[in-house]
Amino acid sequence: MTQLLNDFLSGSAAWGVLLTLAAFALGTLINKVTGKAIFNPLLLGSIFVIIFLSVCNIPYADYKASAAPVNYLLLPATVALAIPLYEKIDLLKENAAAIIAGISVGTLVSLGSALALALALDLTREQYATLLPKSVTTAISMDVAAELGGIAALTGAIVIVTGIVGALLAETVCKMFHITDPIAKGVGIGTSAHAVGTSKALQMGEVEGAMSGLSIAVAGVLTAVLCPVFVNLIR
DSSP: OHHHHHHHHHTOTTHHHHHHHHHHHHHHHHHHHHOOTTSOHHHHHHHHHHHHHHHTTOOHHHHHHHTHHHHHTHHHHHHHTHHHHHHTHHHHHHTHHHHHHHHHHHHHHHHHHHHHHHHHHTOOHHHHHHHTTTTSOHHHHHHHHHHHTOOHHHHHHHHHHHHHHHHHHHHHHHHHTTOOOHHHHHHHHHHHHHHHHHHHHHHHOHHHHHHHHHHHHHHHHHHHHHHHHHHTTOO
């Protein structure tokens, strides 16, 4: 049965795309039905794909090759986050200094937390370089990790987990610390949880989504510039 399925899938160039979309759609449906933040569509979709590949004994390399078109859409999807930002451009101009300051501090905290973990856990330079760009989108973080001598594929996984956790905890953290300003919410979410967190920010409001989208870009640039400095703090 498994062999027949493998033969069928090998003859379909788009099965990886269809599997990805179906898994995400199912995750989204479960999220809407339950109304629970823990049932994040990206998390559930990833689990469904892993289970399917494991049960059917399909190599990940085959799935990755078939699902490549989805991966190509990552950069355009990230760029598209500029649309809500453009719609709130006046708000950005009025609060530019505070927004840039917030993103800068958030980026430093992210890099500092990675450094603290590396020192506490006695990580190797390779492991540290893999962890360092954990809070920026995979379009940037994987390239940064590779340049620093880290494991890019593992960085991608860490970034996804970081985003999912950030999306799950976003509203809870805002309530816990009484953060009510939509700009502050968006900056915090985008700086710490990149594109996955931004999807949550867009659900919270247009301003939150716009500021979160901006934070992805600015935090990404700052991280790319500062990572070479931080990585040399551990020999």
